[in-house]
Amino acid sequence: MEDLARPLGGHPFMSGLDEAMVKIVVGCAKNTRFSPGDFLLREGEEASTFYLVRSGRVSMEVHMPGKESVRVETAGDGDVVGLSWMLPPARVHLDARALDTVVAFALDGACLRAKMEADHNLGYAIAKRLLELTFRRLERVRLQRLDIYKSS
Numbered sequence: 001m002e003d004l005a006r007p008l009g010g011h012p013f014m015s016g017l018d019e020a021m022v023k024i025v026v027g028c029a030k031n032t033r034f035s036p037g038d039f040l041l042r043e044g045e046e047a048s049t050f051y052l053v054r055s056g057r058v059s060m061e062v063h064m065p066g067k068e069s070v071r072v073e074t075a076g077d078g079d080v081v082g083l084s085w086m087l088p089p090a091r092v093h094l095d096a097r098a099l100d101t102v103v104a105f106a107l108d109g110a111c112l113r114a115k116m117e118a119d120h121n122l123g124y125a126i127a128k129r130l131l132e133l134t135f136r137r138l139e140r141v142r143l144q145r146l147d148i149y150k151s152s
Helices: 005-009 019-026 111-118 119-151
Strands: 029-036 039-040 049-055 058-062 068-076 095-099 102-110
Touching: 005 019, 019 111, 019 119, 068 119, 102 111, 111 119
Parallel strands: none
Antiparallel strands: 029 102, 039 095, 049 102, 058 068, 058 095
């Protein structure tokens, strides 16, 4: 069995976590691979897994009934896909589709939530990272909207 501690600890999301915390998270992680066109996440499904992208690109899309999906963001090496696992009702809000071969760590949300509850230092460290990601994504959306309104 491959030891994931070193590669997982090297992912930008894990940056700054001490070795003991990384080893705790490893218990919830596995390597995964997606081919172009495969879905990592589907809108409306239970949000039980999130992905730390190691390589490849993932299109995050909003489904438009009767129309083609609209890409709202592209995630790549070092990004995180799937933030909805943390809070109830834990439903996926976007489709996430591999644009090319994607290699990622899949983290089991229930497993990680339990470990975060048992170790509040780990819980704080992970929650802080998730909040930072959420803030950055909201900031990108805000800037995109400003750009749209500017060109109108």
